[in-house]
Amino acid sequence: MRIVNTTSVYKPNVDLLFVMKQLKKAGFTYLDLGGMGYRCEPVNNHIFLTDQWKQWAYKLRDFAENEGMSFVQCHGVGWISSVATHPDHIAYRVVDLAAMLDVRWVVMHPVEIQGRQEPCDDEFFAEQNAEWFKPFLQYCEERDVGLAIENLPWPNANRVAPLKSLVERLDSSNVGICWDTGHAHYNVLHGELPPQAIREFGSQLVTIHAHDNFGNHDDHMIPGQGTYDWQAFMQTLREMNYTGDFVLEAHHQTQEASSEEERMALLVEMRKAAERIIM
């Protein structure tokens, strides 16, 4: 199993080439391009929002190639409900970027239909989200990029049945689930989801976001430093013959580090934690 780390271990305003250099130093060669949501905020004036974005993307690609690194995953942006109704939404450019970087999976969030407190009917959630995801999936497929839909710590989006039904409705080998361990664990307080529950996804599970917390907040901590049951999680992945990557999304502590030295120590620690867990 390959260990992948997100570029979100640095705050999103830090130059990505520097981030890549530091990740390489800490032992990471496979990358998840995170923080795109921030880069896409118009107030940030990011080069990705300008006509020069392709030159920027080529720089990233060339740098990765020279350093022996590769982008395997990318975090998408936007609410799929508005992405679906705005064909000029920046979310589509993120897919173009993913294609240029040879990324396999773009991770997107589903939308809760009735807010984040009350669940709606599972099938209604799946049907509505499938309608929104269809044009986006088509755009991904035309560029040979896969779409991975992520669970979120909200009523419908953190349970297996509605997500499984959503993927079934989209009916494509280019769509699957990105299971976020921290979001699943956060939900445990509300009486939900032991790690074993993901078994029901079977081959729909294509990637994961690995991070930890204490079950009461979405802390995005280094795996093993919270209370998530990693042993049960890994055992379940093995039983499912999971062939995807171990994608770290533990960006909280590194983003808050007070010095580059402290940050590097955390990155090295994170690498070791991931190695121990997947062993």
Ligand SMILES: [Zn+2]
């Ligand atoms: Zn996530």
